[in-house]
Structures are given as structure tokens and as C-alpha cells.
Amino acid sequence: MLRLQSISLRRLVAALVALTLIALGVTGAAGWNRVEAQSGDSSRYAAIVVDAGTGEVLFSRYADDRRFPASVTKVMTLYLVFEALEQGKVSLDDVITVSPNAASEPPSKLGLAAGQTIRLDDAMRATAVRSANDMAMVLAEHVGGSQAGFAAMMTRKAQELGMTRTRYYNPNGLPDSRQQTTARDLAVLARAVMRDYPQYYSYFGQHDWAYQGRGYRNTNGLLHSGNGYDGMKTGFTNASGYNLMASAVRDDRRIITIVLGGRSSATRNSHVAELMDTGFELERRRAGGERILVAQAFFEQRGFGISTSDNDAPVAYADLGSTPVTEREEGMGSSAVAYTALPAAAPPAVMVAAAPVVAARAAPVPPPAAATPVRTAQTSSAPRTGSLTASLNSGVAGATTLDRGAVANPPPPPRATAAVANPPAGRWSVQVGAFRDETVARNWVNEVNRRFRAQFTSAERTVASAAGWHRSRFTGLSQAGAEAACSALAERRVTCMVVRPGN
Structure with missing residues (x-):
């Protein structure tokens, strides 16, 4: 019963996280690429x-x-x-x-x-x-x-x-x-x-x-x-x-x-x-x-x-x-x-x-x-000649995985401006991240630009700040240019999302 409750709590926490990120404009079609498994799935990681x-x-x-x-x-x-x-x-x-x-x-x-x-x-x-x-x-x-x-x-x-x-x-x-x-x-x-x-x-x-x-x-x-x-x-x-x-x-x-x-x-x-x-x-x-x-x-x-x-x-x-x-x-x-x-x-x-x-x-x-490594709690053999004899009450074998902390109620996301129908070229953006630290946001948009110059030749690097979040963006793109750039980033496993004018 306790295990089922723990699993349910973890799933609830994960769902709240996902909803929060969606509300903040961080996720999208490729938004969860950033939690992609090392091996492409979780069966080996x-x-x-x-x-x-x-x-x-x-x-x-x-x-x-x-x-x-x-x-x-x-x-x-x-x-x-x-x-x-x-x-x-x-x-x-x-x-x-x-x-x-x-x-x-x-x-x-x-x-x-x-x-x-x-x-x-x-x-x-x-x-x-x-x-x-x-x-x-x-x-x-x-x-x-x-x-x-x-x-x-x-x-x-x-x-x-x-x-x-x-x-x-x-x-x-x-x-x-x-x-x-x-x-x-x-x-x-x-x-x-x-x-x-x-x-x-x-x-x-x-x-x-x-x-x-x-x-x-x-x-x-x-x-x-x-x-x-x-x-x-x-x-x-x-x-x-x-x-x-x-x-x-x-x-x-x-x-x-x-x-x-x-x-x-x-x-x-x-x-x-x-x-x-x-x-x-x-x-x-x-x-x-x-x-x-x-x-x-x-x-x-x-x-x-x-x-x-x-x-x-x-x-x-x-x-x-x-x-x-x-x-x-x-x-x-x-x-x-x-x-x-x-x-x-x-x-x-x-x-x-x-x-x-x-x-x-x-x-x-x-x-x-x-470095004072010590014997694990479940080791049954006696200490060997030349080995360290210090012991502690708990060891790796007996340790348990810690549960995640609860998620606090997130603040409401900034209100988005209504999208413009058929917006003119040059007003679309590509968002590559959202951060609590403005310096991190600026460093990241500069790094992405350094590696993907061809995709953002005519774009402006900006950090849009609202409600404590700093969004790394490339602005001044056409719709086609923004979609093509985001597609190129996604192929290289860099998270991105296309942002409509006014958002």
C-alpha cells in the first residue's frame, strides 16, 4: 500500500511539473526532449x-x-x-x-x-x-x-x-x-x-x-x-x-x-x-x-x-x-x-x-x-589484512532511494497576448530555454547562437523576463524561418519552441 501511494505521489508530482512548464511556455512538441534518456529509452539507463x-x-x-x-x-x-x-x-x-x-x-x-x-x-x-x-x-x-x-x-x-x-x-x-x-x-x-x-x-x-x-x-x-x-x-x-x-x-x-x-x-x-x-x-x-x-x-x-x-x-x-x-x-x-x-x-x-x-x-x-572508505552494512566477510577497518551504521547495500519532495503551488504564468491572425514576417521567435537566473539565460542564448549561426543570421538575441522567469529567445524571424530553425535545433537534440507574435 505504501509503495502504491509513493508511486501515485510521484506521478502526481510529475504531472504538476509538466502542467507548470506548459503554462510557462517552456515545453512544446519538443519540450520534453531535455529529459530524453541517455540511451533513447529508459530500458538501459x-x-x-x-x-x-x-x-x-x-x-x-x-x-x-x-x-x-x-x-x-x-x-x-x-x-x-x-x-x-x-x-x-x-x-x-x-x-x-x-x-x-x-x-x-x-x-x-x-x-x-x-x-x-x-x-x-x-x-x-x-x-x-x-x-x-x-x-x-x-x-x-x-x-x-x-x-x-x-x-x-x-x-x-x-x-x-x-x-x-x-x-x-x-x-x-x-x-x-x-x-x-x-x-x-x-x-x-x-x-x-x-x-x-x-x-x-x-x-x-x-x-x-x-x-x-x-x-x-x-x-x-x-x-x-x-x-x-x-x-x-x-x-x-x-x-x-x-x-x-x-x-x-x-x-x-x-x-x-x-x-x-x-x-x-x-x-x-x-x-x-x-x-x-x-x-x-x-x-x-x-x-x-x-x-x-x-x-x-x-x-x-x-x-x-x-x-x-x-x-x-x-x-x-x-x-x-x-x-x-x-x-x-x-x-x-x-x-x-x-x-x-x-x-x-x-x-x-x-x-x-x-x-x-x-x-x-x-x-x-x-x-x-x-579517503576512509568503509565496509557496507551487508558485507559478511571479516576485514582483510591491510584494509580499512572503520565501519558505519549504514552502507550502500542497505540504503533506500529517497522520495521526491512535494511540489509547491506554482505562481500563475504571465497572461499571454492573443495571437495575431496571419502575422507579418519578421515577428516570430524561437525560444530555447527559460530560467530563474537571467545570467544563465543570456549565456545560453549566446551559446546556442554560437553553435547555430546559420539558423539565426538575421535574428536578434533577447531575454524576455516576466514573473521571475527569463526566456532565452531569438526574435525577428518569419514564421517559416522560426520553424526551420527550431527543426534544425531539434534534430541536434536542443530544446526549442516556435513563439507566435505577441507571446
């Missing part, structure tokens, strides 16, 4: 943001829905190798012979032939940096004896750690419809790696690696951006979309962010960065004395998680250029363009539009041993 030290879930979306992990699977593979190293069952200097089974794994791979040998340490680095499917299989067979035996070990360990909705059937994440996990379970795994094997965490943060005269760059592009990022793992298959488990430290706090089902490596990275920035902003404001009790609401005020139905995912990306993606995701090239987050159009009491949070570039940070 999921996200979670977790304070690594306390286990508090700061934000979640579809966090308990099963998804395909792709190469994020390799985090569990390496966790079990770390365990075997600590138990003395294997050594970093072990020389392993590549089996025909491992050599036959498809790319991304290191490409050693059957019968060739490799040190365990190099196989681990190839798995973490190159995301090599063949080397993940080499590790699995060396530690578990066979793929099936190692997969059973993986699933047992997942259950032991509290990853209750995770099942493994291979060590590298190659397509298998039975191999599924959740964003929340992956957050449990991330914290377990930091807690149990901080001495090995650096494998996930190595930027570059050289082997037999050839250099390899980590598939996690955020590692190269600075800003406190120091691990962990990417993943991609056609079924999963673009996945990323990321961790960063700023101001002595560590946050873990997991996004599954991204449309491209660029949009996924941008989304992770936005979520991470918001999480650290929340932490800073709490440290400054603000009482922010419901972290999920803080994220939703910044445009994450607001949707018109239970099936909408939370973020839109505006295509603002053709910057090539330099990261090679899972050994595959990408022709995707770079995306940037579309500033939120904010209804009262639900979303507060603000300038994007840009955190200062952080200095290099030590591995998690200094």
Missing part, C-alpha cells in the same frame, strides 16, 4: 551517486533495475584476483600461458596467441587499462580454473558483498543475456574494492600502460580530465549502452558515480561529470552549515530525475559541436560528437536553474586508503 565514506545514496534513478554491466564486469574479476593475491594463491610474477579459449575472445583484446605467456601483473593492467577481454579470461582461468568455475566464484562473491541482484556468467562482460546487475549493486562493489584492497585500487586509475613497445591509454576519459578522478571502469556493448563506474576525491571527500546505458562515451562522461559536480556541491554546502536533509531533492532541483512519467530518464544533452571523441571505448573507435548539458528550465519549487557547477581542478589524490 540507470544512475546512482554515493558518498563513499558514509554510504549515503545522494541520488538514484532506476538504481535497482537490472542492467547489463558490459566491461564493468571486470571490476569483479579484478576483485577476485586481488583476493587471491592476498591469500597467497597467486603472485604478481606468475607467468600464465594463454589458452585457446582466452585467445579466441573478441576485441577489445591484447591479442596474444594461444601458447604465449604473460605475467599476472601485466594481465591485470591490460584488463583494467585496455579492458582486454582475452586477459580477463586469462585471469579467470588462472584463479578459477575455468570460465564456469570463475563465474560461479564471481556470483558467490557478489552475494557475499550484498549485490543481491547481480549474476555473472563470464569474466569480461561480453554479451550474455543472463549476466545482469544494478547501479546500486555496482556501488556496493566499488566501495568493497576500496575498503578491502586499497593497495590495489591504483590499477583502476592508471592513465597509460605500455606493453611490448606499444602504449595503451585508459578507456576512462575522465581520468585524463583531472578534477579529482582516480578510477574506476568503463563498459560498452550494444545491449548495455555506454557504462561508467567513476570515483573522485575533492576536499577530502570521495564520491562514487555510476551511469549505465549512455548514448555515447561523450554523453556518458558529461552526465557522470554533472552528477559528480552536483554531489560535491551538496557536500560543500552541507559542510558549510546548510541543512540539506534530502539529497535526492537537491539533485532534482538541478534538473536530474524530473520527468513526465515513470518511464522518462532524467537528462538531456544539447549537441553543441563536432569535437571528436579521443577516448577509445572498449577498443572501439567512436564517431560521436561531444555533448554538453542543456541548462535546466526550472518550474518553481522543483528545479532551480543555475549556472553549471565547475569544480576547481584538484591536485593528484592518494588512493582510497586515505
Whole structure:
């Protein structure tokens, strides 16, 4: 009964948000493009943001829905190798012979032939940096004896750690419809790696690696951006979309962010960065004395998680250029363009539009041993040698998704002037956003103009302000010109609407 009431409340909140935006002139035929799912639908998208030290879930979306992990699977593979190293069952200097089974794994791979040998340490680095499917299989067979035996070990360990909705059937994440996990379970795994094997965490943060005269760059592009990022793992298959488990430290706090089902490596990275920035902003404001009790609401005020139905995912990306993606995701090239987050159009009491949070570039940070990650509440195994022994009352596995706050009654929208029948050319407009902050509105209309100059050559950039809202608009267009411009923007996933004269 309580779950049904919660679902009904969320749907009521979403409906009120949608009606408010329509009344304010923010939405339209393409108005909800800005909450388009990363993958084009909500069947692959999921996200979670977790304070690594306390286990508090700061934000979640579809966090308990099963998804395909792709190469994020390799985090569990390496966790079990770390365990075997600590138990003395294997050594970093072990020389392993590549089996025909491992050599036959498809790319991304290191490409050693059957019968060739490799040190365990190099196989681990190839798995973490190159995301090599063949080397993940080499590790699995060396530690578990066979793929099936190692997969059973993986699933047992997942259950032991509290990853209750995770099942493994291979060590590298190659397509298998039975191999599924959740964003929340992956957050449990991330914290377990930091807690149990901080001495090995650096494998996930190595930027570059050289082997037999050839250099390899980590598939996690955020590692190269600075800003406190120091691990962990990417993943991609056609079924999963673009996945990323990321961790960063700023101001002595560590946050873990997991996004599954991204449309491209660029949009996924941008989304992770936005979520991470918001999480650290929340932490800073709490440290400054603000009482922010419901972290999920803080994220939703910044445009994450607001949707018109239970099936909408939370973020839109505006295509603002053709910057090539330099990261090679899972050994595959990408022709995707770079995306940037579309500033939120904010209804009262639900979303507060603000300038994007840009955190200062952080200095290099030590591995998690200094970041005080702790054991989750549901972990049953005893603390391991060299691991952190601090524990808190609540962990990621036991945390629950926070409900949304109620929507306050919005103020009445400004009264619209009656539309002019057959208006003359040159009096139509295109609106590309509505914001509470006038500076954000002006910056956004300038940015759209910079990227779409051909569509707005004869238009004037304006910000129309009324009732506390600042609408970014291009004015002085003909009806045909406004419709053509809006169509061009919509094709590039930039929200827009055509505005009649007098509105």
C-alpha cells in the first residue's frame, strides 16, 4: 500500500511539473526532449551517486533495475584476483600461458596467441587499462580454473558483498543475456574494492600502460580530465549502452558515480561529470552549515530525475559541436560528437536553474586508503589484512532511494497576448530555454547562437523576463524561418519552441 501511494505521489508530482512548464511556455512538441534518456529509452539507463565514506545514496534513478554491466564486469574479476593475491594463491610474477579459449575472445583484446605467456601483473593492467577481454579470461582461468568455475566464484562473491541482484556468467562482460546487475549493486562493489584492497585500487586509475613497445591509454576519459578522478571502469556493448563506474576525491571527500546505458562515451562522461559536480556541491554546502536533509531533492532541483512519467530518464544533452571523441571505448573507435548539458528550465519549487557547477581542478589524490572508505552494512566477510577497518551504521547495500519532495503551488504564468491572425514576417521567435537566473539565460542564448549561426543570421538575441522567469529567445524571424530553425535545433537534440507574435 505504501509503495502504491509513493508511486501515485510521484506521478502526481510529475504531472504538476509538466502542467507548470506548459503554462510557462517552456515545453512544446519538443519540450520534453531535455529529459530524453541517455540511451533513447529508459530500458538501459540507470544512475546512482554515493558518498563513499558514509554510504549515503545522494541520488538514484532506476538504481535497482537490472542492467547489463558490459566491461564493468571486470571490476569483479579484478576483485577476485586481488583476493587471491592476498591469500597467497597467486603472485604478481606468475607467468600464465594463454589458452585457446582466452585467445579466441573478441576485441577489445591484447591479442596474444594461444601458447604465449604473460605475467599476472601485466594481465591485470591490460584488463583494467585496455579492458582486454582475452586477459580477463586469462585471469579467470588462472584463479578459477575455468570460465564456469570463475563465474560461479564471481556470483558467490557478489552475494557475499550484498549485490543481491547481480549474476555473472563470464569474466569480461561480453554479451550474455543472463549476466545482469544494478547501479546500486555496482556501488556496493566499488566501495568493497576500496575498503578491502586499497593497495590495489591504483590499477583502476592508471592513465597509460605500455606493453611490448606499444602504449595503451585508459578507456576512462575522465581520468585524463583531472578534477579529482582516480578510477574506476568503463563498459560498452550494444545491449548495455555506454557504462561508467567513476570515483573522485575533492576536499577530502570521495564520491562514487555510476551511469549505465549512455548514448555515447561523450554523453556518458558529461552526465557522470554533472552528477559528480552536483554531489560535491551538496557536500560543500552541507559542510558549510546548510541543512540539506534530502539529497535526492537537491539533485532534482538541478534538473536530474524530473520527468513526465515513470518511464522518462532524467537528462538531456544539447549537441553543441563536432569535437571528436579521443577516448577509445572498449577498443572501439567512436564517431560521436561531444555533448554538453542543456541548462535546466526550472518550474518553481522543483528545479532551480543555475549556472553549471565547475569544480576547481584538484591536485593528484592518494588512493582510497586515505579517503576512509568503509565496509557496507551487508558485507559478511571479516576485514582483510591491510584494509580499512572503520565501519558505519549504514552502507550502500542497505540504503533506500529517497522520495521526491512535494511540489509547491506554482505562481500563475504571465497572461499571454492573443495571437495575431496571419502575422507579418519578421515577428516570430524561437525560444530555447527559460530560467530563474537571467545570467544563465543570456549565456545560453549566446551559446546556442554560437553553435547555430546559420539558423539565426538575421535574428536578434533577447531575454524576455516576466514573473521571475527569463526566456532565452531569438526574435525577428518569419514564421517559416522560426520553424526551420527550431527543426534544425531539434534534430541536434536542443530544446526549442516556435513563439507566435505577441507571446
